[in-house]
Amino acid sequence: MAVFTALHLDDIGQWITQFPLGKPLALKGIASGIENSNFFLSTERGEYVLTIFENLSFEQLPFYLQLMRHLADRGVLVPAPIANADGELVTALQGKPAAIVSKLDGSSQMAPQAVHCAAVGAMLAKMHLAAQDFPLQQPNLRGLDWWNTTTPLVLPHLDDAKAHLLRAEIHFQDAFAACDTYKAIPRGPVHADLFRNNVMFDGEQLTGFFDFYFAGCDTWLFDVAVTVNDWCVDLATGVLDTVRVRALLDAYQAVRPFTHEEQTAWQPMLRAAALRFWLSRLYDYYQPREAEMLTPHDPSHFERILRERIATPAPELF
Numbered sequence: 679m680a681v682f683t684a685l686h687l688d689d690i691g692q693w694i695t696q697f698p699l700g701k702p703l704a705l706k707g708i709a710s711g712i713e714n715s716n717f718f719l720s721t722e723r724g725e726y727v728l729t730i731f732e733n734l735s736f737e738q739l740p741f742y743l744q745l746m747r748h749l750a751d752r753g754v755l756v757p758a759p760i761a762n763a764d765g766e767l768v769t770a771l772q773g774k775p776a777a778i779v780s781k782l783d784g785s786s787q788m789a790p791q792a793v794h795c796a797a798v799g800a801m802l803a804k805m806h807l808a809a810q811d812f813p814l815q816q817p818n819l820r821g822l823d824w825w826n827t828t829t830p831l832v833l834p835h836l837d838d839a840k841a842h843l844l845r846a847e848i849h850f851q852d853a854f855a856a857c858d859t860y861k862a863i864p865r866g867p868v869h870a871d872l873f874r875n876n877v878m879f880d881g882e883q884l885t886g887f888f889d890f891y892f893a894g895c896d897t898w899l900f901d902v903a904v905t906v907n908d909w910c911v912d913l914a915t916g917v918l919d920t921v922r923v924r925a926l927l928d929a930y931q932a933v934r935p936f937t938h939e940e941q942t943a944w945q946p947m948l949r950a951a952a953l954r955f956w957l958s959r960l961y962d963y964y965q966p967r968e969a970e971m972l973t974p975h976d977p978s979h980f981e982r983i984l985r986e987r988i989a990t991p992a993p994e995l996f
C-alpha cells in the first residue's frame with residue numbers, strides 16, 4: 679500500500695468545509711496505488727475518494743480533473759470531480775494539491791473474460807471520441823521524451839541482455855515516432871494507464887474508468903495498445919489471448935473504426951506500450967521514493983511482454 683502523506687479525519691475538518699459535502703464521517707487510506715495518497719472519504723452526502731497528489735503540480739492538475747469532468751458530462755463513465763465553493767477542483771491540503779471525486783461502485787476485474795474486454799474496448803473508443811473537443815493541452819508526460827530521459831538513469835543497473843534490449847528498443851521507437859505512418863495516426867487526450875486495476879466492474883457491467891493521472895495527449899492507438907497489453911495478456915507468459923484481443927478490438931472499432939495507418943502502426947505500438955511500463959517499473963524499482971507502505975511493481979513482467987511482442991505478431995486490428 680502507498681500512503682505517502684498520512685492523513686486523519688481530524689486533519690480535514692476545516693479543509694472540507696469549502697466543499698458541499700456536509701460533515702466528514704470517516705477517512706481510510708486505500709491499500710493500492712503507487713503514485714498518490716488515496717483515501718476513501720465518507721461524508722453526510724455520500725462516498726468519495728480524496729487524493730493527495732505526490733508528484734503532479736497545481737499547474738498540471740486542472741488538465742486531469744477537467745478532463746474527467748468533460749468526460750463525465752458526455753456520458754463516459756468516470757469519477758466526477760467535486761468543486762469547492764469557488765468552483766475549484768484542486769485545492770491545497772497539507773501543502774500539496776488535493777481533489778475529491780465521486781466513488782465508483784464495484785471492484786476491479788483482475789481475471790477478465792472477453793465480455794469485460796469488450797466493455798473496456800467500447801468505453802475506450804467512446805472516451806477518445808468524447809475527448810476530441812476537450813480544450814486543454816498536455817503531452818503524455820510518460821511518452822517518448824520521458825523514455826529517452828529515463829533510459830540512461832536505469833541502464834547502469836541492468837545486466838548486458840536487458841541493457842541491449844532497452845537500447846535497441848529505444849532506438850526502434852525513436853525511428854518509429856519519426857515515420858510518416860506514425861505522424862498520420864489520430865490523436866487526442868488518452869488515459870495512458872488503463873490497466874485492470876483502473877477500471878471498475880459490477881459483475882459484467884463496467885461502472886467506470888479511473889486514475890487519470892497519467893493522461894495526456896498522445897495517439898489513440900497507444901492507449902489501445904496499453905490496454906490490450908494488460909487486459910488481454912496471460913500474466914504468467916506475456917502471451918496475448920486472441921479471444922480477448924478480438925473482443926476488445928472489435929468492440930472498440932464498432933464505436934470508432936481504426937484507420938489503415940493505425941493498422942500499419944499496430945505492432946510497433948504494442949512494443950511501445952510494453953517499453954513504457956518496463957521503463958517506469960525499472961525507474962520505480964531503482965529510484966524508490968519514501969512511502970508509508972509501498973509495493974513496487976515487477977519490471978520483469980513488461981520485459982517479458984516486450985520480448986514477446988517483438989517475437990510474435992499480435993492479432994491484427996481488423
Ligand SMILES: Nc1ncnc2c1ncn2[C@@H]1O[C@H](COP(=O)(O)OP(=O)(O)O)[C@@H](O)[C@H]1O
Nearest residue numbers: 708710711712713714727757780781782888889
Ligand atoms: N473514484 C474511485 N472510486 C472507487 N475507488 C477508487 C476511485 N479512485 C481510486 N479508487 C481506489 O483506490 C485505489 C488506488 O487508486 P489509484 O488511482 O490506482 O492510485 P494511484 O494513483 O496512487 O496509483 C484503486 O485501486 C481503487 O480501489
Ligand SMILES: N[C@@H](CCOP(=O)(O)O)C(=O)O
Nearest residue numbers: 711712713871873889955975
Ligand atoms: N499501471 C502501472 C503503474 C501505475 O500504477 P497505478 O496503480 O496508478 O495504475 C504499472 O502497472 O506499472
